[in-house]
Amino acid sequence: MSLPKSDSIPLAIVALATVVALYLTMTGSFASVSVEPEYDFDNAEQRELFNLMTAEFGGFLEPKMSGAWAMEGLQAGRKVFEQQCIHCHGTDGRAKTYTAKLLTPAPRDFGLGVVKFTSTPVGLPATRDDLLRTIKEGVPSTSMSRFEGSIGEQELQDAADYAMYLLIRSAVWTDATNRLAKANMSPAAAFTAAIEEQRQQFDLALASSTRPQVPDVADSKRGRKMYFDESLGCLICHQVDTSGGPVAGLDVWGQPMVARDLTQGELRGGGSPADVYLRIRNGVKGTPMPAMADKLTQEQIWDLVSFVRSVQEGN
Numbered sequence: 033m034s035l036p037k038s039d040s041i042p043l044a045i046v047a048l049a050t051v052v053a054l055y056l057t058m059t060g061s062f063a064s065v066s067v068e069p070e071y072d073f074d075n076a077e078q079r080e081l082f083n084l085m086t087a088e089f090g091g092f093l094e095p096k097m098s099g100a101w102a103m104e105g106l107q108a109g110r111k112v113f114e115q116q117c118i119h120c121h122g123t124d125g126r127a128k129t130y131t132a133k134l135l136t137p138a139p140r141d142f143g144l145g146v147v148k149f150t151s152t153p154v155g156l157p158a159t160r161d162d163l164l165r166t167i168k169e170g171v172p173s174t175s176m177s178r179f180e181g182s183i184g185e186q187e188l189q190d191a192a193d194y195a196m197y198l199l200i201r202s203a204v205w206t207d208a209t210n211r212l213a214k215a216n217m218s219p220a221a222a223f224t225a226a227i228e229e230q231r232q233q234f235d236l237a238l239a240s241s242t243r244p245q246v247p248d249v250a251d252s253k254r255g256r257k258m259y260f261d262e263s264l265g266c267l268i269c270h271q272v273d274t275s276g277g278p279v280a281g282l283d284v285w286g287q288p289m290v291a292r293d294l295t296q297g298e299l300r301g302g303g304s305p306a307d308v309y310l311r312i313r314n315g316v317k318g319t320p321m322p323a324m325a326d327k328l329t330q331e332q333i334w335d336l337v338s339f340v341r342s343v344q345e346g347n
């Protein structure tokens with residue numbers, strides 16, 4: 033076989049490059065690089081507020097945080113998010129992606145600054161550790177898979193930093209736009225007030241977060257009695273046979289709600305005694321699952337935990 037004549041070599045290279053480019057385009061290798069989202073604003077004040085946000089928090093692709101909010105893994109976390117999370121949660125965490133539309137329950141929209149499963153009392157946001165737990169363990173029986181084992185420990189930590197960034201940024205934005213809409217405030221004043229308020233909220237959340245010590249004894253019979261006590265309402269939503277069912281209305285993300293089937297082994301917020309304790313103590317945020325912290329003592333909550341775990345399959 034003879035070598036190609038010298039003038040046909042550039043042609044061969046061009047042909048090869050075209051095939052490679054076509055292949056990359058068709059497999060989406062180019063399309064997967066996300067771009068900074070563009071927004072339409074109702075008015076110039078909102079645009080100004082957004083510019084203040086960008087000055088403080090950077091863009092979604094080039095995030096930054098300073099002071100008490102500084103996080104080491106933020107930049108690296110964005111890369112992990114890009115590779116592992118954006119097809120469901122979106123570049124800006126608003127979960128407005130094509131994939132998200134196909135999923136029930138929908139991937140979390142971080143835009144309200146709220147997530148469901150936290151270690152913090154009602155009304156307070158999640159801690160970074162709450163997000164890390166969700167990312168590690170996933171949300172069983174949903175498309176939110178368990179990332180522990182599929183990505184490294186450092187990537188898990190970095191992803192938690194970036195998810196926290198999205199949550200804080202969203203909480204500040206929501207707070208500031210509400211102030212702008214309600215009070216006669218300048219965007220700068222609304223922004224400053226929102227930053228201050230949200231710093232306090234996130235500090236308070238961290239200070240009041242609890243990971244409870246599981247007691248040696250808890251009484252599932254006493255728990256059962258409480259479950260059937262109509263004033264607590266468990267059986268009204270979760271049904272007499274604890275198999276759950278639809279609850280009227282929508283959650284804060286506009287999704288239909290189902291009181292969880294407690295007989296299923298895999299609870300969404302985690303099935304360990306400590307997880308179930310936190311769900312009953314703090315409720316499930318953004319949904320009607322109420323917090324019992326003000327109604328029941330710790331001991332009573334543990335009794336309920338014991339009952340809930342006793343109805344689970346396999347226990």
Ligand code: HEC
Binds near residue numbers: 119120137171191
């Ligand atoms: C295949 C889609 C999908 C991917 C990929 C995905 N998630 Fe999720 N995620 C979900 C769904 C669905 C939920 C909501 C589950 C629910 O409502 O109970 C969720 C919820 C969450 C929550 C909030 C849980 C709560 O308490 O409300 C966090 C935090 C989160 N995901 C982070 C991540 C991170 C970080 C990644 C990437 C490492 C990721 N997710 C990848 C679908 C996905």
Ligand code: HEC
Binds near residue numbers: 259300340
């Ligand atoms: C007003 C209706 C309502 C009442 C009252 C209620 N729940 Fe719930 N509960 C829900 C809903 C809805 C969810 C699912 C939240 C979600 O979307 O993840 C839930 C979730 C839970 C979970 C978490 C399950 C998981 O998958 O992690 C537990 C545990 C639970 N409820 C136990 C109880 C107990 C015990 C009581 C009584 C003290 C109670 N619930 C009262 C509606 C209710």
